[in-house]
Amino acid sequence: MRRLTKPNLTQAAVYAACVQGIGDGNVRARFNAIAQQVDQNELVYDQLASAGHLYQWVSHARGENHVAALGQVTRGEFKQLYKNHMARAGKPARPIYDQIRMSAPNNICPYCGFGSVETVDHFLPKGRYSSLSVLPLNLVPACRDCNGGKLDSILMADNVHSHPYYEQQYVFDDEWLYASIVQTQIPYIEFLLVVPAAWPADVSHRVANHFQEFDLQRRFAIQASERLVYFANVIQGSVADGATAMIAETLQQQARAERVAHGVNSWQSALAKTVANDAWFQAVGYTQLL
Ligand SMILES: [Zn+2]
Known part of the structure; x- marks a missing residue:
């Protein structure tokens, strides 16, 4: 958004x-x-x-x-x-x-x-x-x-989504998009929406509708799948260089860069932050994507 x-x-x-x-x-x-x-x-x-x-x-x-x-x-x-x-x-x-x-x-x-x-x-x-x-x-x-x-439907109080010209500024500043790595034989990423508790109910509802209306959970996951392979190779590169101790810091740097480049609630930022914080993926999971 x-x-x-x-x-x-x-x-x-x-x-x-x-x-x-x-x-x-x-x-x-x-x-x-x-x-x-x-x-x-x-x-x-x-x-x-x-x-x-x-x-x-x-x-x-x-x-x-x-x-x-x-x-x-x-x-x-x-x-x-x-x-x-x-x-x-x-x-x-x-x-x-x-x-x-x-x-x-x-x-x-x-x-x-x-x-x-x-x-x-x-x-x-x-x-x-x-x-x-x-x-x-x-x-x-x-x-x-x-x-x-987008459906050619009537806008009702319960299906309204965010208007790019009018949505509240804090919706773009506060963090609400998160991701998690699913630990399977071939790890994959899932996105989820957790809106700040302080938001008014109508704004939370609107952003949740937006996420659903534009099928963002599924569309973000498609975008992220190859990027997860990229991160697996970043980790492998550090391991090959004997720089295992630097992996977490390298990934944190990537997460900060993604956030600046694409915004706090971009799929890129949510994915990179999750990879940077996921000890299982950094130690074991990445090998399953190589
Ligand atoms: Zn679009």
Whole structure:
């Protein structure tokens, strides 16, 4: 999970750029007639998201694209506005889409913290909240796995996950991701989430949902499996050099470096810290991965 700065884009400017691309004058006029209401969405969204209450936004059923979403503009037309006039290459609003897609530092997906950003995700899915189709605050750069794995579902109080623009700073600073090495014939790594007891219940719940929604336990374990082999070889190298006494310190250094490079709750940091503290793996377990 990575925190992102809110896009430096207003709904008014993005909406105007999207609507400008519509060729049919009648359709354009219907969009222009609701510009103020759409603009108002931004303020309400910002207030609800800041309070962690976005699940209060009223959703609509899937499909039925002919039904009006706002004023005389239908659900289908809102979705088309995004698809045809913002995401499509060559359209006036496409540079805005690109700006959002490229806004994640080092192009790393904020939802999982390791995938490459390839797409733009609607935090509140446009299939359920079509009037938010081109709201910058609702558009998050994401990797394909996170975007595709996210269900097109209504956000409820009990299934809300972390919003990269709005999540509490301490969620990114406090440690909550841990790993353990499972002592089997071929050792492997398991990740677990232990949120600080001091966190408010709604924040703990949100982070736990996030972990589950994006399948992070399984996806982190896949990433970590080859890295565990790497650490087995680091240990073997020290043993071969006769530097057995230095193994723990070498691994602690690696753990500190992973933490600085990838963040305290990255799979890399959690794995390296566990390897550095696991006496069984350092003495015996590593040999089973060589
Ligand atoms: Zn991702």
